[in-house]
Amino acid sequence: MSERQKLVIIGAGMASGRVIEHLLEKAPEAFAITLFNAEPRGNYNRIMLSPVLSGEKTYEDIVTHDDAFYAGNGIITRFGEHVLRIDRENKKVVGQNGEVDYDKLVIATGSAPFVIPVEGRDLPGVVSYRDLDDTETMIAAAGKGGKAVVIGGGLLGLEAAAGLAGRGMDVTVIHLAGHLMERQLDEAAGYLLKRDLEKRGIKIHCKASTAAILGNERVEGVLLEDNSAFEADLVVMAVGIRPETRLAVDAGLEVARGISVTPQMRTLNDPDIHAVGECIDLDGLLFGLVAPLYEQAAVLADNLLGGNTAFVAKDLATKLKVTGIDLYSAGDFADGEGREEIVLRDATAGIYKRLVLKDNRLIGAVMYGDTADGPWFFDLIKQGADISEMRDTLVFGQAYQGGAQLDPMAAVAALPLEAEICGCNGVCKGKITETITAKGLTTLDDVRAHTKASSSCGTCTGLVEQLMMLTLGDAYNPSAVTPVCGCTDLGHDDVRRLIKAKKLKTIPAVMQELQWKTSCGCAKCRPALNYYLVCDWPDEYADDYQSRFINERVHANIQKDGTYSVVPRMWGGVTSASELRAIADVVDKFGIPTVKVTGGQRIDMLGIRKEDLPAVWADLGKAGFVSGHAYAKGLRTVKTCVGSEWCRFGTQDSTGLGIRIEKFMWGSWTPAKVKMAVSGCPRNCAEATCKDVGVVCVDSGFEIHFAGAAGLDIKGTEKLGLVTTADEALEVIVALVQMYREQGRYLERIYKWAKRVGYDEVRRQILEDTGRRKEYFDRFVFSQKFAQVDPWSERASGKDKHEFTPLATLDLEAAE
C-alpha cells in the first residue's frame, strides 16, 4: 500500500469539514490528516448558531464532527492551538505546540469579523458574532438582562438582535445604509423587515454611523456621528467579515482581498498549498454563504486526489433564518436603465414581491412574507428563460402559470429535475427523488442523511417533504413527526427538547412559548406536559393536578359505574396474616363488592364509592399499606418468585431483590406504566422476560433484561447484560428507568422507546458508561425525594378534601 501523503489542514470550519468528508468518502487511505483549529473544538454547523443563541438548539445539536468522527478516521486533531507560521521551504507548519510536516497543505482559516476602527472597540462587553464562544458570551450577557446594541443590520446582525431580544434584552440595531440588508433587499422589503423586527420590540436606526463606543472599564454605550447616543450593557459588532489571510501573507503567498486562488482552489505561487472557504479570493470574488463553500470543498477534494475540476461562482439566493420572518432574494435586483420591474404588494398580509426584468428575461427577484416561489424564480434567473408569454402572471408564481390554481404538489412536480431544492448543499430535485427510490428512503432523516438536503439551515424542509410525498405517494406520511395532539404541530421529542432548552417551568409557559393553538390544551397534551415538567424540574414544578387523568388525580382506578378500585402495594407480592386481615376488615366495613387477586401479585378491591376512599385509605394505612399506584404512569409492581429463600433451584434471593427495587422506586412517575419482575433462576417463574425491566438470577449474578412486553404486543426482553452484585443490579435498573424517564414520549412503553433509541445505545450508556449511569442514578434519587410520598396517607389526613366530598346534597321534597 503506497505511503499515505501527509495532509495538514489549518481551520476546522464548514468548508474544511466538507473537504474531509469528500476525501474519506472517495479515498479513505489517501491521506494522513492533521487538523488545526484556533477554537478549542471540532467542526460544528455555524449557520445554526442563531437557534443556539435563541435557545431552540444546544451546541450538541449542531456539532457536525464529534471526537468519535475524528478518532474513528485517524485524524490527528490540534484544537485550541494557533498556527504561528508556514515554513514553505521545509514544507512544515509551525504550531504553538510544535511543528508538523506536510506534503499538501490546505488553508481554511475562514474570515475574521470586521471591527470598525472606533475608540472603545476593545472594551469588555464588545463582542463579535462569529463562533460558539461569542454566542455563549452573548447568552451569558442576556442572562443579566439590560440593553444591547447591535452594530450592523445585515443578515448576521439581525439574527443576533432577534436572538438577544428572544432572551429578553432591550435591543437596538444601528445600520449604516439606508435600509436593512441593503445588499440583499431593496428599500420596500427593507421597510417591511424593519416593521416586523420593531413589532418584536427591536429598535432599528438606519443611516446611522458609529462614532465611538463609550465606557471606561466596561462598555456603557454607543455614540453616533450625529451625536445621538444609546445605552448598552452589550455591544455586538456585526458589520461584516473579511478574509483571514495573515498566515498566507507571512508565508509570502499572493494575497489580494483574500488568499488568491485558481478555480482548482490552488494558491497562485505554491502548487502544494491550497485554500478554501471564506478566506479565499477568486478573481476579486469573496464568499460568505455556505452554498459556494460546499462546492469549493468538492472541487478541492477532487483536485487533492489528482482531478482538476474547477469551481465556478454562480448567482446566489439568500434566506433570513429568524423564526417567523420569510425573506428571499436572488440575482441582480438593483435599478438600472433598460430594466423593468413587476411589483406585487399586499400590505395587510405583509407580502412584497419584486421581479426585475431585462430583455424579457428575469434577472433579479426580491420576496418578503411569501417565499414559496423563491426556487422557481431563481431557476428562471439561472436559465435566463424567455418569460414574455407568461409575463402578466409571472409575479403570482409558478402555481398560477396557465390560469387555474394548481395544488402545491403540482408546483413541485412541475419543477425541472435540475431545479435547486436545497441551496446550502446544492441538491437538486432529481438527486433527491433518485436517491429516495434508489435507496428506498422513507423518512425525512434518511433523506437528510443520504442527500444532505435540508440538513443545514433547514428552510427547504417543506419542499423536501413534498418531494417525498410526490415520490413515495401515500407510503410516506408527511408528518412523520406525529404531533402531540391537535393543539400543536410539534412532536413529543421537540416539545421535550424545547422545555429544557428554553427552561419552561409551567404548562402556560410551554403553551405560550411553543405557540399552542388552543387556549389551555386538551386531555391529551395536558397530562403529557404535566409529566414532562415533573420529570425535568422535580424540585421546582408544582404538579398541576387538574391536568392529570382522574385516576392519577384521585389515586384510584375509575370503573364504568363511577366507583373506584383500590390496590395497596404488596412488596414483591409478599403479604402477611395481619395485612390480609386488614384487607378483609376494610372489605367488610365498606361493603366492597369485589375482591380480586391481580396479575401483578397483589389484591384489588373494586366498587368503592368515591366518598369512602379517604376512610378506606386511613384503615389500610393503619395496617402499613401504601398506594400500589395501580393507576399510575409510573412503577406498578415488581413480581418475584421465592428464589433462594425457599426454592430448591433458587440461585439468588429474588424476593429480597424485588422488594428492595420496589421500595427504592415506588412513587416515581414515568412516561408510561413500568412493570418489573425478578426470577430466581432461568426457569423464570416470575416471567421476568416479558416485562419492561426484568432480572433473571443466575449463579454468577444477575442478568438484567429490558424492553419486554406482554399486553397489546408479546415480546421477549433484550438482554442488557450481567452484573455480579445486587447493589449493581439496582443501580443499573434505576439508571435505565431514569434514562427512559428523560427520553420517552408520553404513553410510550419502554419496549417502544428502547427500539427507537437502539438497544446498543442503551447498553452503552447504562452498562458500559458507568459515569453516565451514576448521573442517571443520582437524578432519579433526587426526583424521588419529591415523588416518594404516599398519596393515600396524604388524603386520609385531609389533602384535596374537595375531591372526595360533594358540593351539596339536596333533599327532594315530594313533587306534585
Next chain:
Amino acid sequence: MNAHAAVKPGINWIRVGTVNDIPRRGARCVRFGQATIAVFRTAEDRIYAIEDKCPHRAGPLSQGIVHDGCVTCPLHNWVISLETGLAQGADEGSVATFPVRLEGEHIVIGIG
C-alpha cells in the same frame, strides 16, 4: 360546605356553594336524589352546571379534564361542551344543562 336545601316543584334557585369551593378547571358534584349535577369552574372562572352522566355510557363527567369550555369524559374520551351539553367532534348526543347564576361568590343553580 355541604348545603342541604329543600327542592320545591317549578324552577328553584338553590345556592350550592362558592366559586372557590371548586378547583379551577375542575368540577364538584351536587347530589340531587338519584341524579347528580356536575358544577364546573373553567380557567376563566366561568361556572357551568350539567348532568354528571355522559350521553355515551353515563360516565361521570365531573371527573374529566376541563379545557376550552369543554370536558373530556374519563371513560371513553367523548368531549362535551359545558355550555350546551352537546357532544363535540364525531360523537352525537347531549346532556342536560342547568342555568347558573352568581350572587357574589355564591353559585346558584336553577333546578326543576
